Amino acid sequence: MTDDRRVYIYDSTLRDGAQTHGVDFSAADKAAITRELDAIGIDYIEGGWPGANPTDDAFFKNLPETKRGRIAAFGMTRRGGRSASNDPGLTAVVNAGAPVVTLVGKSWDFQCKVALGVELDENLRMIGDSIAHAGTVAREVMFDAEHFFDGYKANPDYALSCIKAAYDAGARWVVLCDTNGGTLPHEVEAIVAAVTRVVPGGNVGIHCHDDTGNAVANSLAAVRVGARQIQGTLNGLGERCGNANLISIIPSLMLKMGFETGLTADDLKGLQRLSRSLDARLNRVPDRGAPYVGESAFAHKGGLHVSAVAKDPKCYEHVDPASVGNRRLILVSNQAGLSNLLARFEEIGMEVDRKDPRLARLIELVKEREFQGYAYDGAWASFELLARRMLEDVPEYFKVDAFRVIDERRWNAKGKLITLSEAIAKLTVKGERVMSVAEGDGPVNALDACLRKLLLPRYPQLGDLRLVDFKVRILNPDAATAAVTRVTIESADGTGTRWTTVGVSENIIDASFEALSDSINFKLYREGATA
């Protein structure tokens, strides 16, 4: 067991993370991610497997310069019955030009026999030879012991002899891999403790997968009993259930367990940005509930919670959100209490006396509408309109006298079956009766087009309004096509501001119209338009 408090972080996003279903990094992606990992202070950045595919070859051919992190080339120990210097696969890895070489090999007797068909002794030589050979070229060499935990359970002596062979051949690190991801934390703790009696903890690493939902805990358990390197990926990317999520692990190490990493406290504040940047690159919706960095990670909903957090944040926050670059979020909801409302009003700059008797009516109204199916905790703009209409004067920018939407499926002149949607709307805008018609892809799109056609000449402020998301949820599916529908619309404008509105009705057209109308009203109110 080592007393050293420094834990080394090894990122495998670009190699093991690239195995994720639907993930496909370009060489340019890899270079950009490498620069971000380097900038925040990750110690090792595994770039890929030289020789395995054109993308990885392109990456290693043009290695990005790093200041704080070392790039690792990943590969396999030599094949059976061949010398290390005469194995083309191994040669490609060792000579790829990376300062670090990481070689994976077997440590489970069953795997040697079944998957590889190699004698146990020859496997030990494959490990030792390959590590020694890599050490003649690379600055630093490590050994990833595949299936180490299953191997240790089946045959502890043999598993230990595999990592000993790597260590004795000069590996700076031996990394224990839970390849199938099935090992539980108490097993990791016991087995890593046994390993550190053979190889010093300062030379032992851990590599976990999340197949039981314990990859983070397994990584922390290994460090607690002496391991000093953790391999994982950003946002837990990786095949099956993913690898250990470094974004969750790093703050626990630094903020809770008293360990040091390559990140300073200031670097740690860039953690949310690092996580989001990967999502943006992969065009993934960030996980709201991600530990530490998720949008909801410091969100408060229940009324009691909110009033307690206002008194002292540590009542309901385990760390300061700012320490990982996150922030507190106050939600409005079914559990709506006065404190939620007041906190929310403060955020949007509404001054309301907490003794105002209309507040109780507003809370009742919110509850009643949530019972009908409205959900305001995402749709703040609709909530704000509701509140302002009750507590202030919100102009009536337009009044809908009538609308009609027609969806028609028919055979066109070319004998093709087509469906056309057309909307007619009649409004009163600034005292004037106006009407128009517009076509669209589907009824809601047509209605949207018609409203804009009528409103834009009277409210040029709407010129940069865009709808960026549209969601439909059926609230009582048992009623099938007669069910109550909730439509949520997210809008944005030229300033980059985004807002969300909600509509509920048995009629999906009605619900959509309500959410559309709220979105337009919210934008006009924000712009200070006059009716």
Place this chain on the structure above:
Amino acid sequence: MTDDRRVYIYDSTLRDGAQTHGVDFSAADKAAITRELDAIGIDYIEGGWPGANPTDDAFFKNLPETKRGRIAAFGMTRRGGRSASNDPGLTAVVNAGAPVVTLVGKSWDFQCKVALGVELDENLRMIGDSIAHAGTVAREVMFDAEHFFDGYKANPDYALSCIKAAYDAGARWVVLCDTNGGTLPHEVEAIVAAVTRVVPGGNVGIHCHDDTGNAVANSLAAVRVGARQIQGTLNGLGERCGNANLISIIPSLMLKMGFETGLTADDLKGLQRLSRSLDARLNRVPDRGAPYVGESAFAHKGGLHVSAVAKDPKCYEHVDPASVGNRRLILVSNQAGLSNLLARFEEIGMEVDRKDPRLARLIELVKEREFQGYAYDGAWASFELLARRMLEDVPEYFKVDAFRVIDERRWNAKGKLITLSEAIAKLTVKGERVMSVAEGDGPVNALDACLRKLLLPRYPQLGDLRLVDFKVRILNPDAATAAVTRVTIESADGTGTRWTTVGVSENIIDASFEALSDSINFKLYREGATA
């Protein structure tokens, strides 16, 4: 420490899970989820907080009958300076009619002073009085010790005295809550071990949140040192980063740690279905990477892994996928596609020669349509129709010449704004040109009514056809109201058979019509109707 291997599972999806951002259960949702939890063998089902909101009141007013699980009503201990029998909040909870009452109270001295402003002694009396009072009415009472771990770290004696007060007052369980979710597994292990020296482990439960990504590991750690109840939610629903995910915990307990729960090995095979059913209800995309139940949890990419798995699954699978109702996924090649098709044909009793050249065309067609947005994974009836139309003769039961749907919002004679939907359809049925008009709640409901009106006299087999579920998913949300929509419809008939069909279009009306039409065609084909 107890030797008993039975662990009790307490589901809080309907209460703590309802705090999730964007989650809003109706009373009907709650009843349906209760039935599913009961059917699989969950021991305790927390239904909500009587008196807190109209939804929970509606649920408790009409409690679903359960066979294996007990429904719990959740609430708070009495207020300071008031008797337990004279506290309206507590009364509403205790008298809600649930067999189990779970009361939450403080156990952190800091919380008593800051959040509650209550003396430490009075807090102990609040706990004891409330538990004793609840015990006079409910069959079983438990105490959720809020902030127990933070409380124990700050003042172990006081934290222990709080749970002792509950236990001595007759609580069947004292449940240690990591309310802020910031406690790490090694801390949970040490603190729960200390607790079991004061309260027998067989009476101790654990309630974790996932703010550090360790909720699963924390729950398992507590059980390892003697706790025998785990509180959590399906799919880890819950505010901030979510509660402990029961879907991940239960298989590890049963398959790896040698514990028993209320689930049999056969029940466990329903775990994936339970998880998916909740996602479907919430219209959430299931997490591919979810431990045990995710679509990718047992996915293998081509090459080495696949051939090793073929030799022996334990090379790359930590448990048998079937044990939790999941299956191995070999990521698709044309050949794998063929085996999937043939397996499916066998299930539905279609005899197809595996060398039939039309099979390759069918695979291409399925891939092409899935690329457009169709998802045949759930919609087997639409898939079957597609396959039978290509490989066999499926009669054309009706042909749609045209339809038109009109949604009109206008002021009615009483000055109320109403929206009416009306559908007109023109079909050719059994050689005859027919047309009609019908009204409905929304465009799809109107279209459904119109089709039935036209078809039922010609196909009396449709008399018992019911639509039981209707789902809408927007596939490319960035396109907002012009986005591509997938509509999935579940149907049932008098025999209890259920089938699901799918439609995809930029126009939601078109997509709905396609799914409706498939449903009717499927029913007629199954009944052997003639056109």
